[in-house]
Amino acid sequence: MDKTREIMRLLGVEEARLRREWISASEGNRFAAVVAEFTEEIRKLGRNPLTKRETAA
Amino acid sequence: MNLSDIVNNTKAFYCLDCGICTGSCPVSRVTPDFSPRLMVEKCLMDEEENPLEDVNVWSCLSCGQCSRRCPSNIDYPQFVRMLREEAHRRGKGGIPAHRELFQTIMRLQTLDVKQNKTDWAREAGRISETGDTYYFVGCSPFFDVEFRDDWQLDAMEGPRGVLKLMNAVGIEPVISDDERCCGHDLMWNGDTENFAKLARANVELIKSLGCKRVVFQCPEGYLTFKEHYPEVVDNMDLDLVHLYDLLADHVKSESLSFREREGVVTYHDPCRLGRQAGILDAPRDLIRSIPGIVLKEMEHNRENGLCCGTNAWMSCSSCSKEIQKNRLNEAVAAGAQTLVTACPKCRLHLSCALRDMDVDLKIQDMNDLLAQALDQA
Numbered sequence: 001m002d003k004t005r006e007i008m009r010l011l012g013v014e015e016a017r018l019r020r021e022w023i024s025a026s027e028g029n030r031f032a033a034v035v036a037e038f039t040e041e042i043r044k045l046g047r048n049p050l051t052k053r054e055t056a057a
Numbered sequence: 058m059n060l061s062d063i064v065n066n067t068k069a070f071y072c073l074d075c076g077i078c079t080g081s082c083p084v085s086r087v088t089p090d091f092s093p094r095l096m097v098e099k100c101l102m103d104e105e106e107n108p109l110e111d112v113n114v115w116s117c118l119s120c121g122q123c124s125r126r127c128p129s130n131i132d133y134p135q136f137v138r139m140l141r142e143e144a145h146r147r148g149k150g151g152i153p154a155h156r157e158l159f160q161t162i163m164r165l166q167t168l169d170v171k172q173n174k175t176d177w178a179r180e181a182g183r184i185s186e187t188g189d190t191y192y193f194v195g196c197s198p199f200f201d202v203e204f205r206d207d208w209q210l211d212a213m214e215g216p217r218g219v220l221k222l223m224n225a226v227g228i229e230p231v232i233s234d235d236e237r238c239c240g241h242d243l244m245w246n247g248d249t250e251n252f253a254k255l256a257r258a259n260v261e262l263i264k265s266l267g268c269k270r271v272v273f274q275c276p277e278g279y280l281t282f283k284e285h286y287p288e289v290v291d292n293m294d295l296d297l298v299h300l301y302d303l304l305a306d307h308v309k310s311e312s313l314s315f316r317e318r319e320g321v322v323t324y325h326d327p328c329r330l331g332r333q334a335g336i337l338d339a340p341r342d343l344i345r346s347i348p349g350i351v352l353k354e355m356e357h358n359r360e361n362g363l364c365c366g367t368n369a370w371m372s373c374s375s376c377s378k379e380i381q382k383n384r385l386n387e388a389v390a391a392g393a394q395t396l397v398t399a400c401p402k403c404r405l406h407l408s409c410a411l412r413d414m415d416v417d418l419k420i421q422d423m424n425d426l427l428a429q430a431l432d433q434a
Contacts, residue, residue, distance in 0.1 A: 006202045007162065012171035012234075050168050 014045055058143050060100050060108065067136040071129035072097045078123035078133060083364050084116055087379045091116045093123050093133050100140075109144045115151030115372050119245055120328040120364035138245065145247030151371040155203060159242060159370045162199055166237040167254040174198040175234050177213055182220035183229045191268035192223060192230035193259075193282070195275035196238050197401050210408055215401050218424030219274040219300060225431050226307045231266050239278040244285060245369035253289035256281075260290045270296040272303060274424055276330035276400045283334070299330070301339035301399070304427070308346045315347040315430035322426070323353050323393035325384065325407070326362030327400030340399055340423060347430045355387040363387070365403040366410070381410030389416050399423040 005015050019038055023031045064070055078093035079085045085092055091113045099108045108114065119134035127133065144150070153160055166172075177198065178184050184192075200212035223230055240255035259282075263271060273279035279299050286293055307313035324344060330336050337359050344352045357363045363384045366377035385407060388396040396418060398404050408420050 002206075003202050007158075007199065010172055010174045010198055010202070011162065011165055012173055050165055050170065 011050075013048065013050060016041060016045060017048065058139065060143075063136065063139045063143065064097075064100050066139060067132055068129075069097050069131050069136055070101060071131060072101065073129055074098065075128060077126045077128065078131075081122045081126050083120060083122065083366075083380050084118060084376060087376045088116070093117070096140075097131070097133075097136065109140060109147065109149065114140050114144055114149075116376075118328070118364045118366070118368045120368075121332050122328075122361075122364070125332060125360060138247070141245070141247030142249050143247075145249075149247075151246065151369075153246075154367065154370045154373040157370075158203060159196070159199065159238075160246065162196075163238045163240070163243050163255065164248075164251055167251050167258070170235075172234045172236075174236075175232050177217065178220055178232050181217040182224045184220070185229045185231050187267050188229065188231050189267075189269050190223075190228055190230045191263050191266060191271045192219065192232050193239070193263075193271050193273050193275070193278050194219075194232055194236060195273075195278045195401065197275075200401060200405060204405060208405075208408060208412070210405070212401060212405070214425040215274060215404075215422040216424075218422060218426075218428030221428040221431060222300070222304060222424065223272065226304065226313050228272075230272060231268055233262060233266060235262050237262075239275075239281045241277040241281040241285075242369040242371075244281070246371060249289075252285075256286050256289045260286065260293055260295070263295060268295075270298055272298050272300055274300045274399070274401075276327040276334065276336075277402070280329040280334050299334070299336055299339070300424070301336060301343055305339040305342050308343065314432060315427070316432050317349045318347050318430045319349045320395055321351045321353060321393050322395045322397045322421075323355050323388050323391045324358075324423075325355070325365070325388070325396055325398040325403055326359060327398060327403050328362070328364050330399055331362050332360050343427060344397065344423075347427070350430075353391045353393050355384075355391045355393075357387065365398075365400070365406040367402075367406050377406070378410055378413070381407055382414060385411055385414060385416060385418060389418055393418065395419045395421050395426075397421050397423050397426050 001020055005018055008015055021034050076094050082093055096108055117137040121134050123133045194216050197212045197216050204210045204212055237255045237258050240252035244252040282297050366380035367373045404420055404422055
């Protein structure tokens, strides 16, 4: 995990795109909340700089 | 490209079946299943057994010992490279080492990345934004992430040393965050398409910074720029210099000197730098120019130097370990306290084997050794 973060930093990918949470199988609500929150964070960051695609004309 | 094209291109049909290649091969010595001679023969004989399917296509270390001794001058590493290119096109590949981490990084670098990997240089020495001389750092910042904690090995000692040495002879080189891997490993993995992308990105970058001369410490980077970039980049028009040639000139003209150190060291010739680029004397002259350091030669040295056992982050096996242990035992037998190598990967590979050995030997990066002996250090 630390290595991945470090390599993302070197490659210029925002570290906020990587997150690890431990969620028990019984914590359904928490799972949903964490995924929703993380999705919002990523949405704010925009598209991953490494997957820039040419827009179709 | 089919097999007969590969045979024609590399003139492998001149094979005399003498077996010098197999007799010289460090892999064959440990793994008799692997034989350069047999692989050439299979391609020539067009046997049913397809060499492209053979796992041994990926076992060659491309150390070039076979070609140097071949009476027909067949470029066996080039032959293997072409086989790999074709095998890669057909979806085959070797077994990557280190979870394919480095190949992944290299392929990501073919994209429009904005990297941050030059912080170390601002702490270690003086660099410039523009200028004549570009220092091609290579992949050490990524190696550092993989090996720093796991192996307690500081891969950045090499580049830091290089920068100090360059500063000591009055060069403040340009380095860049946007530098890519030289592509050496992808090329030897058969992935020529991505190799070419990296090559073009690097040459474009260096030219856009206004640099005319590129200085290398990494033997793979040096040789790949020199020998293989012209295959995929038009009008390179860059002066490619290896650091040790540059430093050796400064020592000769007495504009660089080292202070007294002590120790008995031996020098491990990286395949790319020694046998393949022919830079054999400069590193030895530099080591000898440090007062108090005794240089001892191993049984296999210079053009006959043994390979460090793995290449291109692929096919690391018990065979690799055997080759590495033999090499380290040669260093011990030579009476050396420290094995010095000029290649960041040789250093990593040999250090990996050293972890399992009970011998009194240290492994040091050549640039670290020289930088520590600098007068002003």
